[in-house]
Amino acid sequence: MDFLITVALSFGLIVLALLVFRYVGMPIYRVEAINIQILLESVLNNTATTADWDVFIGMRIHQSPELDEIRQQCAMLAETEMIERNGKLVFSERGLTQLREILASLSEQTDSGAQQ
Secondary structure (H helix, E strand, O other): HHHHHHHHHHHHHHHHHHHEEEEHHHOOOOOOOHHHHHHHHHHOOOOOOOHHHHHHOOOOOOOOHHHHHHHHHHHHHHHHHEEEEOOEEEEOOOHHHHHHHHHHHHHHHHHHHHHH
């Protein structure tokens, strides 16, 4: 009898979860400019992990072509100027300089967007 109760409750819980996903929808992760700024700052401070970088590089940013262009620039930069050491990102001096430039242009974009 306990087995039947467990099966029935499990089935009910699964159906409830499916209904919630059906009507509420799946969560969507949106990358915003502030997320990229934080990531680039952590790369420059040597605190970013390869997992952080891979998530950023591996996912297109559909809602903002400008941010996706920055993502692509970072991906191309990583191809030539980055190595991974003990789970942390290590960029060459040239790569760090380019990341600082990208961060500065991104900061200008977000500052001008906030003033409008």
